[in-house]
Amino acid sequence: MTDTTTDMTEMAQGPAERRPAAEFEAHDQHGGYEASEAAELLTAARLSVDPEVRRAVDSLPGGMRRIARYHFGWEHADGTPAAGHAGKAIRPALVLAAVRALGGEQAMAVRAAAAVELTHNFTLLHDDVMDRDPTRRHRATAWTVFGEADAILAGDALQALAQRLLAEDPHPGAARAAARLAACVVELCAGQHADSTFERRGPGEVTLDECLAMAEAKTGALLGCACALGALYAGAGRSEVEALDGFGREAGLAFQLIDDVIGIWGDPGHTGKPARADLAARKKSLPVVAALASGTRAAADLAELYGRPAPGPESDGDLERIAHAVEAAGGKDWALMQAADRMSRALNQLSRAVPVPEAAGSLLALAEFVTRRTY
Amino acid sequence: MTDTTTDMTEMAQGPAERRPAAEFEAHDQHGGYEASEAAELLTAARLSVDPEVRRAVDSLPGGMRRIARYHFGWEHADGTPAAGHAGKAIRPALVLAAVRALGGEQAMAVRAAAAVELTHNFTLLHDDVMDRDPTRRHRATAWTVFGEADAILAGDALQALAQRLLAEDPHPGAARAAARLAACVVELCAGQHADSTFERRGPGEVTLDECLAMAEAKTGALLGCACALGALYAGAGRSEVEALDGFGREAGLAFQLIDDVIGIWGDPGHTGKPARADLAARKKSLPVVAALASGTRAAADLAELYGRPAPGPESDGDLERIAHAVEAAGGKDWALMQAADRMSRALNQLSRAVPVPEAAGSLLALAEFVTRRTY
Numbered sequence: 001m002t003d004t005t006t007d008m009t010e011m012a013q014g015p016a017e018r019r020p021a022a023e024f025e026a027h028d029q030h031g032g033y034e035a036s037e038a039a040e041l042l043t044a045a046r047l048s049v050d051p052e053v054r055r056a057v058d059s060l061p062g063g064m065r066r067i068a069r070y071h072f073g074w075e076h077a078d079g080t081p082a083a084g085h086a087g088k089a090i091r092p093a094l095v096l097a098a099v100r101a102l103g104g105e106q107a108m109a110v111r112a113a114a115a116v117e118l119t120h121n122f123t124l125l126h127d128d129v130m131d132r133d134p135t136r137r138h139r140a141t142a143w144t145v146f147g148e149a150d151a152i153l154a155g156d157a158l159q160a161l162a163q164r165l166l167a168e169d170p171h172p173g174a175a176r177a178a179a180r181l182a183a184c185v186v187e188l189c190a191g192q193h194a195d196s197t198f199e200r201r202g203p204g205e206v207t208l209d210e211c212l213a214m215a216e217a218k219t220g221a222l223l224g225c226a227c228a229l230g231a232l233y234a235g236a237g238r239s240e241v242e243a244l245d246g247f248g249r250e251a252g253l254a255f256q257l258i259d260d261v262i263g264i265w266g267d268p269g270h271t272g273k274p275a276r277a278d279l280a281a282r283k284k285s286l287p288v289v290a291a292l293a294s295g296t297r298a299a300a301d302l303a304e305l306y307g308r309p310a311p312g313p314e315s316d317g318d319l320e321r322i323a324h325a326v327e328a329a330g331g332k333d334w335a336l337m338q339a340a341d342r343m344s345r346a347l348n349q350l351s352r353a354v355p356v357p358e359a360a361g362s363l364l365a366l367a368e369f370v371t372r373r374t375y
Numbered sequence: 376m377t378d379t380t381t382d383m384t385e386m387a388q389g390p391a392e393r394r395p396a397a398e399f400e401a402h403d404q405h406g407g408y409e410a411s412e413a414a415e416l417l418t419a420a421r422l423s424v425d426p427e428v429r430r431a432v433d434s435l436p437g438g439m440r441r442i443a444r445y446h447f448g449w450e451h452a453d454g455t456p457a458a459g460h461a462g463k464a465i466r467p468a469l470v471l472a473a474v475r476a477l478g479g480e481q482a483m484a485v486r487a488a489a490a491v492e493l494t495h496n497f498t499l500l501h502d503d504v505m506d507r508d509p510t511r512r513h514r515a516t517a518w519t520v521f522g523e524a525d526a527i528l529a530g531d532a533l534q535a536l537a538q539r540l541l542a543e544d545p546h547p548g549a550a551r552a553a554a555r556l557a558a559c560v561v562e563l564c565a566g567q568h569a570d571s572t573f574e575r576r577g578p579g580e581v582t583l584d585e586c587l588a589m590a591e592a593k594t595g596a597l598l599g600c601a602c603a604l605g606a607l608y609a610g611a612g613r614s615e616v617e618a619l620d621g622f623g624r625e626a627g628l629a630f631q632l633i634d635d636v637i638g639i640w641g642d643p644g645h646t647g648k649p650a651r652a653d654l655a656a657r658k659k660s661l662p663v664v665a666a667l668a669s670g671t672r673a674a675a676d677l678a679e680l681y682g683r684p685a686p687g688p689e690s691d692g693d694l695e696r697i698a699h700a701v702e703a704a705g706g707k708d709w710a711l712m713q714a715a716d717r718m719s720r721a722l723n724q725l726s727r728a729v730p731v732p733e734a735a736g737s738l739l740a741l742a743e744f745v746t747r748r749t750y
Contacts, residue, residue: 061565063572126531130524149505149571152527153564156501156534160564163538164557167550175542175550182539189528189535190436196524197438 038369041362045093045113046086048106052114053086056161067154071125071142085137090370091116091226097362098230098244101354109233111169112177116226118162119181123188123222125155130196159185173232180232184225191218198284203292203306211289212253220252223370227363231353243353250346251367257339258371260285261332264323276319279326282306286338291331298328343371413744416737420468420488421461423481427489428461431536442529446500446517460512465745466491466601472737473605473619476729484608486544487552491601493537494556498563498597500530505571534560548607555607559600566593573659578667578681586664587628595627598745602738606728618728625721626742632714633746635660636707639698651694654701657681661713666706673703718746 057068069075073084092113099109127133128141129151135141143151166178194214198206227248231241263278263285278285288306292299302325326332346367354360432443444450448459467488474484502508503516504526510516518526541553569589573581602623606616638653638660653660663681667674677700701707721742729735 060561061568063568064561064564122531126527130527150568152501152505153568156497156531157561157564159531159534160557160560163542164554164561167538167542167553167557178542178553179539182535182542185535186435186439186532186539189439189532193436193438193525193528 035365035369035372037362037365041093041097041366042089042369045096046089048096048110049089049092049113049117050086052110052165053117056114056118056165057158059161060157063150064154064157067142067146067150068121068158070145071121071136071154073137073139077140077145084139087120087137089117090366091120091222093366094223094226094248094363095230095233097366098227099234100230101359101363102231102234102236102240102244103359104230104234104236108171109230111165112171112174112229112233113226115162115165115177115181116222116229118158118165119185120222122155122158122162123185123192125151125158127192129155130192171233173229173235177229177232180225180228184221187217187221191216191221194218201284203282203284203288203303206284206289208286208289208293211284211286215256215286216249216253219256220249223252223255224248236353240353243349246349247346247353247363247367250342250349251370254339254342254346254367255370257286257335257342260287261335261339264288264326265332275316276323279319279322280314287326287331287335290334290338291326291329294329294331294334296329298325298330301325302329339371343367410740410744410747412737412740416468416472416741417464417744420471421464423471423485424464424467424488424492425461427485427540428492431489431493431540432533434536435532438525439529439532442517442521442525443496443533445520446496446511446529448512448514452515452520459514462495462512464492465741466495466597468741469598469601469623469738470605470608472741473602474609475605476734476738477606477609477611477615477619478734479605479609479611483546484605486540487546487549487604487608488601490537490540490552490556491597491604493533493540494560495597497530497533497537498560498567500526500533502567504530505567546608548604548610552604552607555600555603559596562592562596566590566596569593576659578657578659578663578678581659581664583661583664583668586659586661590631590661591624591628594631595624598627598630599623611728615728618724621724622721622728622738622742625717625724626745629714629717629721629742630745632661632710632717635662636710636714639663639701640707650691651698654694654697655689662701662706662710665709665713666701666704669704669706669709671704673700673705676700677704714746718742 053072054074057065057072060068066075066079069079070077072086073082074086075084076082095109095113095116096106099106124136125142128136129143129148133141134144141151142154146154162181163178166174166181171177191214194210195218198211198214224245225248228241228245231244236244260278263283264276264287266275268275274280279288288302291302292306302322305322305325347364350360350363350367351357354363428447429449432440432447435443441450441454445452447461448457449461450459451457470484470488470491471481474481499511500517503511504518504523508516509519516526517529521529537556538553541549541556544552546552566589569585570593573586573589599620600623603616603620606619611619635653638658639651639662641650643650649655654663663677666677667681677697680697680700722739725735725738725742729738
């Protein structure tokens with residue numbers, strides 16, 4: 001087993017020693033250097049982007065400001081201040097790290113990073129309504145507290161605020177960034193659309209390619225866009241911008257694969273979610289779809305088990321049987337190999353845009369961080 | 376009774392003869408010259424803006440393209456072509472007329488006009504979900520056909536497409552237009568938010584000022600924004616842009632007042648809606664709120680009638696009693712006077728931005744058109 005932390009360290013030393021993270025495997029704890037570097041980058045991104053995000057949110061008229069402030073964790077439902085948790089700031093951190101990696105000035109890109117964060121949160125507000133999700137970041141979702149209509153409106157307003165930030169930004173890269181972010185929103189919507197249509201189809205009726213394309217649109221697109229915006233704000237050329245977009249996309253896909261593995265085999269004590277919740281919901285996650293497509297005997301068993309929706313609460317034994325079938329059909333191994341392959345492609349794209357390894361360090365640390373979560 | 380058509384004609388002749396439309400009153404049919412001029416402007420706007428709107432919509436991925444094409448009336452629910460009715464194109468027509476009025480080149484502003492039309496349709500898709508409206512433009516609403524989630528996503532995508540059009544527009548006014556349109560979306564959301572909170576409050580618990588502010592945000596803001604965008608694309612200065620925004624806002628408020636009058640006293644044969652539908656739904660429309668605030672005996676009767684929600688389908692007699700109470704309490708007269716006053720303010724703003732009356736002709740014809748609907 002090769003620790004990709006080593007790859008990362010090597011990459012920071014010189015391109016000659018660089019190699020793809022082909023033997024990438026999820027670990028049950030964060031590594032040393034990169035994990036703490038990533039934590040610092042995330043904290044710094046949160047600190048630099050929050051004043052801009054708060055200023056934008058506080059410009060909203062009363063009713064919607066309250067919903068948005070609740071969603072970001074700054075207020076309780078009754079409007080009293082909360083020491084909330086607005087998420088990990090991965091997307092703004094990617095914007096800022098990408099600017100730096102391409103020799104741009106980070107301070108100039110804070111608005112762009114805030115626009116990405118607002119866009120991300122607009123999609124969370126709407127996705128929670130559509131998916132009827134009751135909790136987000138360990139709190140009741142906005143729509144369960146304020147109603148569907150207000151959550152939809154607050155999301156709409158956050159999308160508008162994101163675009164307004166870029167439209168009012170005098171930076172020469174702002175217009176291209178705005179166009180790119182808008183195109184990304186369309187892709188995010190397409191990903192969410194595909195995800196919800198998959199839920200209505202039977203097991204075996206969703207191909208692995210469709211599933212990968214959905215994950216790329218739903219998760220990879222905005223991580224790619226964040227990196228691309230950083231490149232645009234550094235004044236990078238077209239091929240660097242596209243390469244950084246590719247880096248973010250591939251890392252995003254690796255993240256989703258690992259996230260799906262955690263959703264089945266993760267330790268509830270670490271994930272904060274009930275064990276095997278994705279299986280109980282009959283989610284067509286990537287390991288499950290890969291298992292179903294494997295043509296194995298276990299795949300046939302899995303199709304049979306997954307085809308009949310749970311009539312009520314299932315026993316741990318029932319869900320364990322499904323998890324075993326996914327694993328026996330090769331779903332877990334495929335997902336981990338695929339994640340490693342995606343990380344390798346991500347590193348490849350990154351090296352095309354940022355040939356100086358020292359400059360790529362922060363982006364690597366963040367990519368490592370998102371794909372190496374505790375489970 | 377003074378016909379404001381006369382005002383308009385006079386205004387087209389010379390500023391000396393101009394006077395406010397203080398005696399404005401709704402008519403049961405369109406006037407002569409201006410109505411046909413408005414019809415021509417709307418047709419021309421639809422023709423010039425539609426290719427741009429269609430190109431944007433057709434750039435959407437499959438699932439969402441279908442929903443949007445259905446919403447615009449270009450396709451039936453099964454995807455077969457429909458000779459649909461995408462609305463009156465009032466907002467794009469205002470953008471194009473405003474550009475011309477300020478000496479700009481109309482052809483350069485087609486993208487901005489399309490962006491406004493896309494934004495309007497994004498809000499319609501979402502409003503229909505939130506209000507649970509079953510029909511729009513004589514067809515089943517998109518959410519009733521494709522489900523709530525897909526209607527929300529299609530709306531999100533249309534908002535993004537609108538901003539993308541402006542972000543990709545090399546016109547020097549495009550960035551300011553994008554910022555203004557984004558700010559307008561926030562105002563539209565605030566208007567819709569206020570509207571839905573009013574529905575949950577009792578009759579007497581919504582003040583007339585709140586109600587007017589809501590109507591300005593929900594209806595006036597986008598008409599004002601359309602005119603302001605036209606001014607920006609004509610390279611107009613700040614004061615002209617603001618004056619044109621004011622013109623559109625006031626005309627929009629006049630439109631809403633007339634629309635509310637039609638909603639109570641309109642002829643269902645003309646409006647296509649059931650008679651007194653707004654009263655049956657206990658809508659806190661402007662004439663009703665004005666009547667409730669009048670301090671008259673009829674206001675007390677009305678509060679009593681409006682306070683108890685209809686236990687089931689009401690007889691025509693019940694609804695007629697409510698309509699009589701609104702009228703007896705002065706709600707209808709107030710609304711018509713207020714509409715006249717708003718049109719007068721609109722003309723005043725317009726004359727500040729466009730001192731040459733000939734140049735203002737198209738904007739006047741459109742303002743007349745929207746406030747003089749058949750009922």
